[in-house]
Amino acid sequence: MANVTIDKARKAYGLVEVLHGVSVDIRDGEFVVLVGPSGCGKSTLLRMIAGLENITGGTIGIGGRVVNDLAPKQRDISMVFQNYALYPHMTVAENMAFSLTLSGAPKAEKQKRVADAAGILGLTPLLDRYPRQLSGGQRQRVAMGRSIVRKPQVFLFDEPLSNLDAKLRVAMRAEIKSLHRRLATTTIYVTHDQVEAMTMADRIVVMNGGHVEQVGRPLDLYDDPQSMFVAEFIGSPSMNLLKGRFDSADGQPVFITDAGIVLPLPDNVSRPSGTEAFYGIRPEYFTIAPIGSGIPAGVLVVEPLGPETQVTASVGGQTMVTMFHERINVQPDDMIWLRVQPNRVCLFDTAGRRFQPAIAPFAHL
Numbered sequence: 609m610a611n612v613t614i615d616k617a618r619k620a621y622g623l624v625e626v627l628h629g630v631s632v633d634i635r636d637g638e639f640v641v642l643v644g645p646s647g648c649g650k651s652t653l654l655r656m657i658a659g660l661e662n663i664t665g666g667t668i669g670i671g672g673r674v675v676n677d678l679a680p681k682q683r684d685i686s687m688v689f690q691n692y693a694l695y696p697h698m699t700v701a702e703n704m705a706f707s708l709t710l711s712g713a714p715k716a717e718k719q720k721r722v723a724d725a726a727g728i729l730g731l732t733p734l735l736d737r738y739p740r741q742l743s744g745g746q747r748q749r750v751a752m753g754r755s756i757v758r759k760p761q762v763f764l765f766d767e768p769l770s771n772l773d774a775k776l777r778v779a780m781r782a783e784i785k786s787l788h789r790r791l792a793t794t795t796i797y798v799t800h801d802q803v804e805a806m807t808m809a810d811r812i813v814v815m816n817g818g819h820v821e822q823v824g825r826p827l828d829l830y831d832d833p834q835s836m837f838v839a840e841f842i843g844s845p846s847m848n849l850l851k852g853r854f855d856s857a858d859g860q861p862v863f864i865t866d867a868g869i870v871l872p873l874p875d876n877v878s879r880p881s882g883t884e885a886f887y888g889i890r891p892e893y894f895t896i897a898p899i900g901s902g903i904p905a906g907v908l909v910v911e912p913l914g915p916e917t918q919v920t921a922s923v924g925g926q927t928m929v930t931m932f933h934e935r936i937n938v939q940p941d942d943m944i945w946l947r948v949q950p951n952r953v954c955l956f957d958t959a960g961r962r963f964q965p966a967i968a969p970f971a972h973l
Contacts, residue, residue, distance in 0.1 A: 610671030610684075610761035610794055611636045612657065618665035619652055619818075626652055628818045629666065639788050639795045643805040644815035644841070650798045651766055653815075657796065658687050658764050671761050686755035687764040690771060692747045694739040694754075701726075701735040704753045718757075725756040728790065729783075745776045752787065763788075765797040769804065781808055802842050806830070814838050836960040839888050845918070845929040847954065850887045854879045863887050863955075867924025869903055872950040877963055885963065888954035891918070891931035894946045902945040905930075907938050919944070 612634040619627040627649045634640045642650040655661040657668055659680035667674050675683050686707075694703050702709075704725060705718045713721075726732045729749045739747055748768055755763055765784070769777045785808050788795050799805055805812045806826045814821040814829065814837070822829060822838045833839035839847040852865035854873075861878045863871040863885070871887055879885065897903075905921035905928070912935065919930045919938060923946070930946065938944055955963045 611669075612762060612794060612796065613669040614653070614657070614666070615669070616666035617653065617656060617663060617668060619649070619656060619661065620664045625664075626818050627656075627664075630815075630818070630820055631666075632813055632820065632823060634794060634796060637792045637794055639785070639797065639808065639810045640813060641797045641799060641805040641809035641811075642813045642815060643799055643802055644821075646800060647817075648815040649818040650800075650813075650815050654687075654764055654766055654796060654798045657683075657762075658685055659683050660687075684761040685764055686758045686760040686762075687766065688748075688751050688755055688768050690767045692739070692751045692771075694747060694750060696739050698738070699735065700731060700737055700739075700742070700750050700753075703739070703750055704731075704735075704757055706754065707758050721757040721759075722753075725753040728756065728787065729753050744772050745780055748772065748780060749783070752784070756787075756791070761794065763793050763795040765795065767799055768797075769799075770801075777804075784808065803844060806842070812842075814841060816841075833888075833954060834962045836886060836888070836956045839954055839956070843890060845891050845931070847888045847890050848928045849956075850889075850923075850926060850928075852885065852887060853881075854883045854885060855881050865924055865926075867926065869924045871903070871948060872953075874951050874953050874955070877953075877955050879963065884958050886956040886958070886960075888956060889948050889952065891929045892933070893949045893952040894930040894932070895949070896932070896936065897945040897947040899945055902947040905944050905946050907940050907942045907944060910938055910940060921946075 614630055614632045616629040616631055617627055618629055630653060644650050652661060656663050659678060663676050667676055670683055701722050704722045708718045726735055729752060731749055731753055734746060769780050772780060781804060809826055811823060812826055812829055813823050816837050822834050829838060829842045850865045852863055855862055855864045857870055861873050863873055903923055905923045907919060907921050909920040911918040917932045917936050921928055921930060957963060
């Protein structure tokens, strides 16, 4: 096991720079997820850690040594790819033992390591099968087993679940997280799926356009985003954002949207009247208000989800998503009245950065 230190890492292809001085410290035994939209640089950064891409500037350290100029096999890492990368002519056991075979490990050691990894991953009955005889989830477990037998300092995962169906992805998420708890090996995992990031990570690194937007624990990023990008990217459905300005009504500071909707402000965030801003509120922080009070909203779509109801509504001409942890009897074209929880509101300037002082992260129950 080892810590991984990324210090002002840059990557350029000719004149095109795709990583702009990324710095992240990953602790020994930590499970860190790099998340962001396609093209944000997360896979490039992972490949630089693995030694599959050269670094243009900065340093990458693994276990206290700088590895910028080391070949992948000298970095003591193991990588699990999106497409499994199994040899079709080899059995499961042979695929898992392949790296040990290349290194000249004794037969007894290979058999023991393969047996141990197969036991951890539930592959023991499949050791004599070929990849074509396996399901997608089984193939991914074989790819993980091939990494485990090497006993690396760091595991690297490059979108390993993107080829699986939705139900199998959920099961594999749990398996990978359980594997990490058992082995306690430093793990860096890349995905574009923020649900994977939220459910698996000790910490998340949110990337955008080759920069790090924010680093933090999953619920801290959800509750306390420091930019509109993070607010919209983390969470499903994403945060509602309304453009408007700070103002006052009846002697109290309020927020007035461009459509003239008056909204309450948090206790500890205010700016001079007329300051333009964006008002952010997560879907679950709305409640139904009595008729004629609160914010008028025209119901557009109702999605009953069993224990909760998702309602898409029009507020001042802008579409907003609300989530109620109950079953409510409303239909499209109905009018409802909404109330927001003001101390759950996030306010951002016109450049997309959170107004300070930031609201303290909410207690995680």
